[in-house]
Amino acid sequence: MTLNPWLHGLVYGLPVLLGVMGVGALASWWERKFSARMQNRIGVDVFGPFGVLQPFADALKMLQKEDLVPRGADKTMFFIAPAFPVVLCVVLLGVVPFAGYWDDTGTWAPAILISNLDIGILWVLSVSGLMVFPLWMAGWASNNKYALLAAMRTVAQGVSYEIPMVLAALVPVIVAGDLSIARMVAWQATHGWMVFSLPVVGFLAFVLFYLASLAEANRIPFDIPEAESELVAGVIVEYTGIKSGLFILTEYLHTFIASALATAMFFGGGHMPFLAGLPAIAQIVLSATAMLVKTSMLFVSIYWIRWSWYRFRSDQLMELCWYYLVPGGLVLVACTAVSVSLGWV
Amino acid sequence: MLATVAVVVIAVVLIATAVAVVVSDNLVHSVFWLAAMLITTALLYVMLEAPFLAAIQVMLYTGGVITMMLFGVMLTQRDPGSRVPSASEAPGWAAPVALGLGATLLVAIWTTPELAALTPTPSGDAQKIGHMFLDRYLIAFEALSVLLLAGMIGAIVLARKGDA
Numbered sequence: 354m355t356l357n358p359w360l361h362g363l364v365y366g367l368p369v370l371l372g373v374m375g376v377g378a379l380a381s382w383w384e385r386k387f388s389a390r391m392q393n394r395i396g397v398d399v400f401g402p403f404g405v406l407q408p409f410a411d412a413l414k415m416l417q418k419e420d421l422v423p424r425g426a427d428k429t430m431f432f433i434a435p436a437f438p439v440v441l442c443v444v445l446l447g448v449v450p451f452a453g454y455w456d457d458t459g460t461w462a463p464a465i466l467i468s469n470l471d472i473g474i475l476w477v478l479s480v481s482g483l484m485v486f487p488l489w490m491a492g493w494a495s496n497n498k499y500a501l502l503a504a505m506r507t508v509a510q511g512v513s514y515e516i517p518m519v520l521a522a523l524v525p526v527i528v529a530g531d532l533s534i535a536r537m538v539a540w541q542a543t544h545g546w547m548v549f550s551l552p553v554v555g556f557l558a559f560v561l562f563y564l565a566s567l568a569e570a571n572r573i574p575f576d577i578p579e580a581e582s583e584l585v586a587g588v589i590v591e592y593t594g595i596k597s598g599l600f601i602l603t604e605y606l607h608t609f610i611a612s613a614l615a616t617a618m619f620f621g622g623g624h625m626p627f628l629a630g631l632p633a634i635a636q637i638v639l640s641a642t643a644m645l646v647k648t649s650m651l652f653v654s655i656y657w658i659r660w661s662w663y664r665f666r667s668d669q670l671m672e673l674c675w676y677y678l679v680p681g682g683l684v685l686v687a688c689t690a691v692s693v694s695l696g697w698v
Numbered sequence: 699m700l701a702t703v704a705v706v707v708i709a710v711v712l713i714a715t716a717v718a719v720v721v722s723d724n725l726v727h728s729v730f731w732l733a734a735m736l737i738t739t740a741l742l743y744v745m746l747e748a749p750f751l752a753a754i755q756v757m758l759y760t761g762g763v764i765t766m767m768l769f770g771v772m773l774t775q776r777d778p779g780s781r782v783p784s785a786s787e788a789p790g791w792a793a794p795v796a797l798g799l800g801a802t803l804l805v806a807i808w809t810t811p812e813l814a815a816l817t818p819t820p821s822g823d824a825q826k827i828g829h830m831f832l833d834r835y836l837i838a839f840e841a842l843s844v845l846l847l848a849g850m851i852g853a854i855v856l857a858r859k860g861d862a
Contacts (some may be wrong), residue, residue, distance in 0.1 A: 427726075429725075430730075470836050471749065471750075471823065471824075472748070472750050472753045472824065475750065475754070475757065475824075478752055478753075478757055479753045479754075479755075479756040479760065481758035482756070482757055482760045483737075483760055485760075485764055486730075486733060486760070486764065489764065489767065490730070493726055500837035508764050508765075508767070511764075512765060513765060532824055601859065
């Protein structure tokens with residue numbers, strides 16, 4: 354079924370967009386409850402059952418706050434910077450397949466997918482590479498030493514950790530022989546999930562991708578750009594109200610999308626066993642659930658690490674990247690290429 | 699028709715951002731305009747049905763531009779506002795030279811019939827480019843990487859001169 358492109362964008366894009374915004378809101382409530390449980394507290398519990406409506410109260414509060422612009426700030430850049438991270442996150446979503454089903458010919462077809470770009474993974478890597486721009490913009494335009502330092506660290510970290518990320522992403526590309534994420538999932542549906550079908554190397558590539566994603570999203574143990582004990586709140590220190598809210602929303606979205614991508618690339622995306630033979634609509638519902646469960650597990654693990662670990666020092670962070678992750682990634686890519694060319698996979 | 703309009707719009711934005719890079723007095727603004735220009739160039743590649751090239755363009759130049767920005771901030775006085783005068787010292791000479799160069803290029807493009815006969819074909823896919831790199835143009839490709847490596851080593855040597 355081919356729809357008019359505009360209609361296609363609306364029909365597929367809107368639910369995915371709304372769903373992810375909902376996830377963003379829910380995640381902020383969930384993280385507060387989760388961290389509270391880890392610290393033997395109750396957490397938010399006033400607004401709504403178990404405090405679940407807290408994000409809406411927060412958003413309302415942020416909208417009412419006074420919008421401060423520091424004196425000496427670069428006003429235009431300060432103003433436009435908060436819009437970009439959310440836009441980039443949403444743009445990243447376009448190529449993530451959220452569900453699939455076995456079609457009549459016995460191949461795995463994507464079901465909830467905004468666009469099946471041929472260059473899917475390159476799209477992801479180039480857009481997430483752009484993510485440092487708005488942070489740099491915000492940090493520089495704030496005219497604040499903490500924000501500027503944070504911006505410098507963000508750029509240094511983002512540019513460095515992009516390399517292991519690209520190397521890790523190359524492994525499924527070589528194995529599946531395709532750059533499209535939807536077709537990577539299709540490959541995994543017939544040949545087994547990437548972490549298993551390529552013993553050890555597949556799993557190590559996943560670990561590498563996961564670590565690099567943590568660093569790209571500035572999460573502990575790689576949150577040196579916003580290390581709150583040193584830099585207050587990093588690049589968002591001068592932002593008030595809904596502008597800082599947008600940056601905070603981006604952090605949840607970025608981690609969620611990174612989890613979804615890792616799921617699609619290494620854990621078979623929406624694929625799960627025992628689907629073949631069911632009616633298509635049941636398959637789609639089940640596989641969307643499978644995707645959500647797998648993504649949530651990765652997502653939870655990111656916050657689990659966040660609330661139980663400490664951060665690396667700045668130099669340790671760079672050392673880990675350049676001395677261990679980059680060479681390790683090269684070795685993984687070489688191993689993958691050899692196994693594929695010898696026909697082991 | 700729609701494609702032609704899109705290409706014209708992209709071309710106008712491309713030229714405007716390119717001019718902004720040169721005209722802007724603020725180094726950081728300049729670099730952001732440069733980033734905008736490079737991304738617009740990627741859009742042009744998309745219009746020419748070469749999405750692979752477009753993605754590579756964004757991916758590679760982002761890193762390059764953002765690194766340049768760091769240098770820009772670290773090497774210039776930030777206060778007040780890292781202003782660098784960007785106006786030419788002799789606009790009377792520079793303008794005719796630039797116009798002459800532009801005119802020469804335009805004449806060259808218009809008088810080359812092969813260029814007019816070129817039409818975008820959806821062949822810029824990754825596989826084809828990969829085969830070209832590792833097959834027909836292997837030597838040129840490798841020579842380029844060696845050249846870049848030499849440049850990189852040279853930069854490291856220059857940067858480390860102090861603490862040897």
